Amino acid sequence: MAADNQSKQIRVEIVCPVQGPIFSGQADMVVVPAAYGDVGIAPGHARMLTRIEPGVVRLVNSGQESINYFVSGGFLEVEPTLATVLADTIERAADIDKAAAEKARESARASLREAHERIDRERAEYELALAAARIKALEKGRKGY
Known part of the structure; x- marks a missing residue:
């Protein structure tokens, strides 16, 4: 079996x-x-x-x-x-620190607002995508799906 x-x-x-x-x-x-x-x-x-x-x-x-x-x-x-x-x-x-993840997201959003050069915007967009993905993983982990 x-x-x-x-x-x-x-x-x-x-x-x-x-x-x-x-x-x-x-x-x-x-x-x-x-x-x-x-x-x-x-x-x-x-x-x-x-x-x-x-x-x-x-x-x-x-x-x-x-x-x-x-x-x-x-x-x-x-x-x-x-x-x-x-x-x-x-x-x-399950190991993601929610407060740290949310802080990273806010920091990335601030960097994106302040970015004037293309490379700075791209880096801030990447950091924002990473932070959002970490928060999504955390939420999915808590919901169990």
């Missing part, structure tokens, strides 16, 4: 060059923020390689609460039985 259950799951490896291995295990599905929206990866998915955008990586197992991570970017490599997330930086949603 265990082998049958594993065929309905995909192996997920989440690693970060700075932090090392983050997660190694099975999931029914992993949802990853890609360039054109969230990508759901289930067993048997076609091979692919894509850039990960700042957002929420979600591990889904039926009958269990999802595990959510904030990821600042990286790459996703998919094989039919394995999904590998190589994250630039990653943080478990």
Whole structure:
């Protein structure tokens, strides 16, 4: 019966060059923020390689609460039985400090208002996107989806 259950799951490896291995295990599905929206990866998915955008990586197992991570970017490599997330930086949603995340968002908004040069605006927009993604991960983590 265990082998049958594993065929309905995909192996997920989440690693970060700075932090090392983050997660190694099975999931029914992993949802990853890609360039054109969230990508759901289930067993048997076609091979692919894509850039990960700042957002929420979600591990889904039926009958269990999802595990959510904030990821600042990286790459996703998919094989039919394995999904590998190589994250630039990653943080478990449950570990995010809400006050610090909101402070970072406000700081990024202020930087965006004050930016006069294109490079300063782009940097402030990136920082704002990261802060918003961290807050979204935190909210999803608290709601359990």
